[in-house]
Amino acid sequence: MHRRSREAIVLFIFFALAGCGSKEADVAVITDHRVMMDTVVSISVYADKDDSSSAVRGGIAKAFEAMRRVDSLMSSYSDKSEVADLNRRAASEPVAISAATDSVLQAALWASEISRGVFDVTIAPVLQLWGFGTDHLGVPKEQDIKDRLPLVNYRNLKNESGAIRFLRPGMAIDLGGVAKGYAVDAAVEVLRSAGYADVMVKAGGDLRTLSSPLTSGHRYIWIQHPRASDKFFAKFKFDEGAVSTSGDYERFFEAGGVRYHHVIDPATGYPARRAVSATVLANDSRTADALSTALFVLGPEAGIALADSLGIDTVILSIEGDKILRRTTRGFEEKLEVLNDSVE
Numbered sequence: 001m002h003r004r005s006r007e008a009i010v011l012f013i014f015f016a017l018a019g020c021g022s023k024e025a026d027v028a029v030i031t032d033h034r035v036m037m038d039t040v041v042s043i044s045v046y047a048d049k050d051d052s053s054s055a056v057r058g059g060i061a062k063a064f065e066a067m068r069r070v071d072s073l074m075s076s077y078s079d080k081s082e083v084a085d086l087n088r089r090a091a092s093e094p095v096a097i098s099a100a101t102d103s104v105l106q107a108a109l110w111a112s113e114i115s116r117g118v119f120d121v122t123i124a125p126v127l128q129l130w131g132f133g134t135d136h137l138g139v140p141k142e143q144d145i146k147d148r149l150p151l152v153n154y155r156n157l158k159n160e161s162g163a164i165r166f167l168r169p170g171m172a173i174d175l176g177g178v179a180k181g182y183a184v185d186a187a188v189e190v191l192r193s194a195g196y197a198d199v200m201v202k203a204g205g206d207l208r209t210l211s212s213p214l215t216s217g218h219r220y221i222w223i224q225h226p227r228a229s230d231k232f233f234a235k236f237k238f239d240e241g242a243v244s245t246s247g248d249y250e251r252f253f254e255a256g257g258v259r260y261h262h263v264i265d266p267a268t269g270y271p272a273r274r275a276v277s278a279t280v281l282a283n284d285s286r287t288a289d290a291l292s293t294a295l296f297v298l299g300p301e302a303g304i305a306l307a308d309s310l311g312i313d314t315v316i317l318s319i320e321g322d323k324i325l326r327r328t329t330r331g332f333e334e335k336l337e338v339l340n341d342s343v344e
Contacts, residue, residue: 027214030056034064037071037180038133039204043187046198046215059194063187063201070183073101074175076124077133086164087124087172094163100182101175104286105164108178111290112154115306119294120266124172125151129269132262137253139260145269152266181244181289184208188285201285205245205292208285209238216240224249225340226276226317226324233317233326234338238281244288246296247277265297274299276324277317280307281332300327317343 030053031044043060075081086095097105108121125148129140148170156167166172180203187201188208197212200219209219221238225231226249248271252261265272278296282288291312295303300316304327307314313332318325324343328336 032060041203044200045196063190066186066190067183074179076174090164091166091169094160094165096163104175104178104182107286111294115294118297120152120154121173122152122154123266124174126269127264132251149269177293178286178290181206181285184285206285206289208242209240211240223279233340233343234336236335242282242285242288244292245279246292263296272297275316275318279315281313
């Protein structure tokens with residue numbers, strides 16, 4: 001069985017000040033990397049070279065700490081997290097949660113509602129059967145999936161005066177489709193509050209930037225080819241906002257010649273098959289994170305329709321036979337520079 005234990009790097013950033021006259025000599029790019037939330041996280045600050053390097057690194061350290069706090073509250077893989085406590089108790093009593101966890105949960109419920117349950121925050125009981133994020137990856141028994149599917153329904157999660165209650169025993173939530181994006185947002189806000197106007201935070205397939213005239217017009221986002229890890233399918237210019245890509249090449253294993261990835265369709269309990277990649281642009285990372293998952297599960301036709309209704313830029317890739325096909329929202333096609341002729 002082939003497996004990948006950490007998220008693939010699905011977005012690549014190229015930044016250059018070439019052709020900007022004296023700017024290039026005046027800018028220092030200070031970057032740090034950490035492994036957290038089961039992926040590699042990088043934080044970069046573009047600062048004047050007269051700024052104190054130690055002060056910038058101190059700000060980056062505080063941004064990483066903000067991300068660590070989010071992970072400690074919302075991790076699905078730690079039995080000490082707030083989410084783990086909620087999952088243990090919410091079927092028998094209302095459980096109060098922190099403002100941060102409530103914010104992420106509300107974003108997840110919003111995504112669940114607008115996608116009509118295609119994104120479902122209560123997918124945890126089925127997701128746990130697949131073993132992603134553990135040492136027990138494998139294809140579950142069909143009957144086990146059928147037994148747990150009735151537990152997946154976000155409408156059976158109730159917020160009662162600031163406390164969460166599950167209407168069915170055995171229910172559980174997984175905030176992984178939003179929490180990483182929320183952590184990226186938290187890091188950006190720490191750096192913004194410290195006075196930094198040119199920032200980039202990247203965690204696997206989630207990225208958010210701040211931009212001033214110093215960096216505006218000089219940042220490209222490159223999207224990985226879904227079937228060639230050493231190639232990119234497209235690039236586009238990007239100044240400020242959030243980008244998120246969900247792909248079937250992020251976390252997956254292969255068994256019997258079949259690829260099984262971590263984005264589970266709540267309707268079937270099996271990995272979603274309508275798309276191989278969905279990239280979303282939004283104002284903040286928590287929104288982009290949730291929507292990239294929802295649109296991936298919806299697939300090209302329904303996904304593009306939802307994205308158009310929300311007014312967000314999106315590109316969705318799917319496979320038909322031996323062809324990789326792309327669908328984009330209105331207005332995004334002209335911004336997208338396709339780099340690989342294997343994607344039609």
